[in-house]
Amino acid sequence: MNAVLEVEGLKKSFGNLEALKGISFNVQKGEIFALIGPNGAGKTTALRIVATLLSPSGGRVSFLGFDLKKEPEKFRQRISYLPEEAGAYKNLKGIDYLKFMANFYSNSEKETEEFIGRARNIADLGTRLNEKAGTYSKGMTRKLLLARALMTRPDLAILDEPTSGLDVINALEVREIVKRFSREGISVLLSSHNMLEIEFLSDRVGLIDKGRILDSGTSGELKQKYQAKNLEEVFRSALP
Amino acid sequence: MKKFMNLLGKEMKELITLQLFISLLFTIFLFYFIGQMLKSEVKKAMRVQKIAVLNLDESPFSEQLIGALQGANFRVEMAKDKNKEKAIEWAKGTDVNLLLVIPEGFGQSVESLEFKEVESYSFLRSFSLVGSRSTAILNSVISAINNYLSNDFLKKKIPDISPERMKKPIGSKDFVIVKNRMAEGSAERVAGFVSGQSVFLPIILMMIIIYASQLVISAIAMEKQNKTLETLLTVPISRTSIVSAKMVASGVVGLISAVIYMFGYRFAFGGLMGRGFAQATTSGLSNVVQKLGLAMTTSNYIILGVSLFLAILCALAMATILGVLAEDFRSAQSLIMPLIFLVMIPYFLSFFSDPQTISLPARILVWAIPFSHPFLTTQNLFLENYREVFGGILYMLVFFIVLIVIAARIFSTDRVLTMKLKFRRKKVVF
Numbered sequence A: 001m002n003a004v005l006e007v008e009g010l011k012k013s014f015g016n017l018e019a020l021k022g023i024s025f026n027v028q029k030g031e032i033f034a035l036i037g038p039n040g041a042g043k044t045t046a047l048r049i050v051a052t053l054l055s056p057s058g059g060r061v062s063f064l065g066f067d068l069k070k071e072p073e074k075f076r077q078r079i080s081y082l083p084e085e086a087g088a089y090k091n092l093k094g095i096d097y098l099k100f101m102a103n104f105y106s107n108s109e110k111e112t113e114e115f116i117g118r119a120r121n122i123a124d125l126g127t128r129l130n131e132k133a134g135t136y137s138k139g140m141t142r143k144l145l146l147a148r149a150l151m152t153r154p155d156l157a158i159l160d161e162p163t164s165g166l167d168v169i170n171a172l173e174v175r176e177i178v179k180r181f182s183r184e185g186i187s188v189l190l191s192s193h194n195m196l197e198i199e200f201l202s203d204r205v206g207l208i209d210k211g212r213i214l215d216s217g218t219s220g221e222l223k224q225k226y227q228a229k230n231l232e233e234v235f236r237s238a239l240p
Numbered sequence B: 001m002k003k004f005m006n007l008l009g010k011e012m013k014e015l016i017t018l019q020l021f022i023s024l025l026f027t028i029f030l031f032y033f034i035g036q037m038l039k040s041e042v043k044k045a046m047r048v049q050k051i052a053v054l055n056l057d058e059s060p061f062s063e064q065l066i067g068a069l070q071g072a073n074f075r076v077e078m079a080k081d082k083n084k085e086k087a088i089e090w091a092k093g094t095d096v097n098l099l100l101v102i103p104e105g106f107g108q109s110v111e112s113l114e115f116k117e118v119e120s121y122s123f124l125r126s127f128s129l130v131g132s133r134s135t136a137i138l139n140s141v142i143s144a145i146n147n148y149l150s151n152d153f154l155k156k157k158i159p160d161i162s163p164e165r166m167k168k169p170i171g172s173k174d175f176v177i178v179k180n181r182m183a184e185g186s187a188e189r190v191a192g193f194v195s196g197q198s199v200f201l202p203i204i205l206m207m208i209i210i211y212a213s214q215l216v217i218s219a220i221a222m223e224k225q226n227k228t229l230e231t232l233l234t235v236p237i238s239r240t241s242i243v244s245a246k247m248v249a250s251g252v253v254g255l256i257s258a259v260i261y262m263f264g265y266r267f268a269f270g271g272l273m274g275r276g277f278a279q280a281t282t283s284g285l286s287n288v289v290q291k292l293g294l295a296m297t298t299s300n301y302i303i304l305g306v307s308l309f310l311a312i313l314c315a316l317a318m319a320t321i322l323g324v325l326a327e328d329f330r331s332a333q334s335l336i337m338p339l340i341f342l343v344m345i346p347y348f349l350s351f352f353s354d355p356q357t358i359s360l361p362a363r364i365l366v367w368a369i370p371f372s373h374p375f376l377t378t379q380n381l382f383l384e385n386y387r388e389v390f391g392g393i394l395y396m397l398v399f400f401i402v403l404i405v406i407a408a409r410i411f412s413t414d415r416v417l418t419m420k421l422k423f424r425r426k427k428v429v430f
Helices: A043-050 A072-078 A094-105 A109-123 A126-130 A138-150 A168-183 A195-201 A219-225 A231-238 B002-015 B018-046 B060-071 B084-092 B106-111 B133-157 B163-167 B187-197 B200-225 B229-233 B239-282 B285-291 B298-325 B329-352 B360-368 B372-382 B386-412
Strands: A003-014 A017-028 A032-036 A058-063 A079-082 A156-160 A187-192 A204-209 A212-217 B049-055 B074-078 B098-102 B119-122 B175-178 B181-184 B420-422 B427-429
Touching: A003 A043, A003 A187, A017 A032, A017 A043, A017 A058, A017 A187, A017 A204, A017 A212, A032 A043, A032 A168, A032 A195, A043 A058, A043 A156, A043 A187, A058 A072, A072 A079, A079 A138, A079 B229, A094 A109, A094 A126, A094 A138, A094 B002, A109 A138, A138 A156, A138 A168, A156 A168, A168 A187, A168 A195, A187 A195, A195 A231, A204 A219, A204 A231, A212 A219, A219 A231, B002 B200, B002 B239, B018 B239, B049 B060, B049 B084, B060 B074, B060 B098, B060 B106, B060 B133, B074 B133, B084 B098, B098 B133, B119 B133, B133 B163, B181 B285, B187 B285, B200 B229, B200 B239, B200 B298, B200 B329, B200 B372, B229 B239, B239 B298, B239 B386, B298 B329, B298 B372, B298 B386, B329 B360, B329 B372, B360 B372, B372 B386
Parallel strands: A032 A187, A032 A204, A079 A156, A156 A187, B049 B074, B049 B098
Antiparallel strands: A003 A017, A003 A058, A204 A212, B098 B119, B175 B181
């Protein structure tokens, strides 16, 4: 196996609150790995640590051989993070926002144009890209942000609740885009509490609750192990 | 550098909005309006003043007095009715602001030195500063006539002695000394001229500091409120660059806005203040000021510029830290208050007090506030207190470096996302 991301015994405390109590998982190249669990389980904290936003209290995170604590900038060059409920700059046009973000990753004007061209295809917003992001609906903003996250073809896309707050049609489109990019070799670490979405999207799943990973494996493996019809039943059975 | 410029461009685009243009345009229009209004009021006050006179004396001397009033730019309207009450009623119905009543036997009384008083009735029709100008002019005319009469009288009685010398047996020649320089002149007028010259400086500084700080606090708070900060913190650019870009953009926009405000302010009030400078030049006061070394030289301007620049940097660094504490745009507006107080203390102090004479604890407090130093720089440069000037610059530099290190550290840790000021509980939580 070819692990892009390896997380071992990851811990995080906020004062007296232990948000993560030593979780371990890995993400393979081109794989979609999903952390599923209820609100407050520690999913977002884990994703924020991998995205270099929070520093771990213990454990180790390595990405393509780089250590998170020592070389967070190496992470930032090759990952892309889509936070839950993220927004775009309201005074910037959609296209200007994409260009602004692309400029951090590109080495030339040509490369910037390449990124923007890819983002246009992902966002599929047509001429609305020439309007200010402040005028976009939630679905349009989410697609713009997903396009921003995937346009640079990162080695690891970290997506926190990628379809949060979207209607059925927009959610389906977002799932299709994520799946397509994963097939093209991009590794994805995502979190969701939508079990159906996870079942459709992910290659492997980590069940997380109260800062601990209860179990992990493919949907099929977990359903067989817990003799359940779906991931919701798996999760219920896995709870201590 | 390319990434920093990319970030700076975004920050500028975020700050330079239609709302900002409208606000600046409105300010320019407002100042233009105030300026026009003030100019028209000053014109009104400067033009020929109407005065009503009830002459109950009709002597050659009272005619002479009326002639002197006409010579002092008054248009005299004579009351026809010789009754004082009726003359007042008549004057009330006209647009004159002042009625002068010359009593019966006034001319004779002057000759016999019996001192009969003239009466003046001012009709206060507005409370503007220029509204009572006619009374002031009348008083100066009467004072000039008094001076003339007393001189004339003394000359007749004691022809051998100069009347001026008799009235002021002790003369005085005033000199002003500043450090090792000395010039003949009045200390009060010199001090007034110097403070008048630098009257705009504290206002400019206060406006830039408050405006730029507000921009940087709001910029960070808006990143939090719009949920864009998390994404920005994961892109490959150093956290110091993120902080610096926000500070530079806010500083530039704050500076541009302050310049526009100041031009407007100067336009609106320059007419009133400009006369003071013109008078100083013609009266030779500027020569005294030059002799005393109280005029700004190029090197003084450079030192003052450095001091102002460092004060702005300190304000922006403080605002950056305060911005991290804000949860959203609304709480950012509350967080600007401590900064405003820190600017207001030296601002008012520079107008109403002398920092050298206040108590030691108060002086330490003033010196600890970085914004105090540029307020005092001009004064200290003139007085050659270079230790205070360069000490202040050094202090601000150290203060800024410490703050920027703190700001960069906050941005490099979890605290940029987790630190916030809970107003209800009044404490910082992590």
